[in-house]
Structure formats: structure tokens, C-alpha cells
Amino acid sequence: MKELTGVQIPEKFQPWLKLLGKFAFLLFAIFILFFVVFGVGRNVGVAMNPNLKDGELVLFSRLWNSYTNEDVVLFEKDGKTEFSRILALPDQVVDLNEDGYLTVNGVIESDRAIVDVSDEEAYLQVKSSFPYRVPSGRYFLLNDNYDCDDDSRKFGAIEEKDLKGKAISTLKVRNI
Numbered sequence: 001m002k003e004l005t006g007v008q009i010p011e012k013f014q015p016w017l018k019l020l021g022k023f024a025f026l027l028f029a030i031f032i033l034f035f036v037v038f039g040v041g042r043n044v045g046v047a048m049n050p051n052l053k054d055g056e057l058v059l060f061s062r063l064w065n066s067y068t069n070e071d072v073v074l075f076e077k078d079g080k081t082e083f084s085r086i087l088a089l090p091d092q093v094v095d096l097n098e099d100g101y102l103t104v105n106g107v108i109e110s111d112r113a114i115v116d117v118s119d120e121e122a123y124l125q126v127k128s129s130f131p132y133r134v135p136s137g138r139y140f141l142l143n144d145n146y147d148c149d150d151d152s153r154k155f156g157a158i159e160e161k162d163l164k165g166k167a168i169s170t171l172k173v174r175n176i
Helices: 011-037 120-127
Strands: 002-004 007-009 038-042 057-061 072-077 080-088 093-096 102-104 138-142 163-171
Touching: 007 011, 011 038, 038 163, 057 072, 072 138, 080 093, 080 102
Parallel strands: none
Antiparallel strands: 002 007, 038 057, 057 163, 072 080, 072 163, 080 138, 093 102
């Protein structure tokens, strides 16, 4: 018999104790991996269509500390977590050109018009929010589905502390 902190463990239980220790270490490593380094989030709604479908699982990294234009990020706003795409970085200027496209520092960044310029009233209403200089420490987010305006067009640039991670991959899930 071996002694472990004053308690004698019979020889026949020692392999099980070692196995239990390895299992505990494995659980701890999985916890660190998925609650500190990575995370899995479910995309809810159609705001990121067609690139992220409603209900798709997204693997994201929590350790990202520098973001770039076009990164898909998980953010928290008003107690809800959602995915969106970074359109503009801190200190960049977002504007709406005469064709209804969003520009960042004068370069067209949206792949299609976000507003119908033939509807002058709608165009002028959207145009009244631009140009917009992204404050330091904040990011301007734009959904892939431009019809869903629950992004920085509605609530302004989001603080860096509210970014929960950068999307790495989608996990295709069917009938779950």
C-alpha cells in the first residue's frame, strides 16, 4: 500500500486513481479550451444571410485582440449576443455616396446599395446619419443582409469590450 497525504490507498485502486487524475486533467483542458480560448455561438435570425444561416453554429476565438475590416465578430448589445461584420475600424470615416453605397475613407465597401436612391426621402433619411467618424476604441458593424438594420446604422459603433470574439468557422448542423 502507498500513502497519499496520510491515507493509505490499496495497490489495486492506484491505476484507477491515476486514470481519474488523467480524466480530471482532460476535463480541465477542455474547459480552458472552450471557455477561455474558443467558443461556439448559434446564429439567430437572418441578419447575416446569405453567409450565416439562421441556426448555424459558429466557432469563434475569444483571444483575438486585433480586428480588421470584413471580420465576422460576435458582439453583445443590450444583453443579446449576435454576429455581424466589421465595416470600419476606429478613426475611419463611413459615408453614404450618391449611389447608395457605403464607403470607408472614400472607398466603396458595401457590395450593393444599402438604400434605393430613387426613393429620395429614404435616401435623405439614411444620408442624414453620414458621414460618421468611428470613435477611437469602437468598431462600425454592418450585417450581410442590408435589410436588417440592427447594426451600427441603428445603434452606432460598438465598443471593443463588447466584441466577444472573431468567427473562425461555421459548423454545418442539419435538423438539430
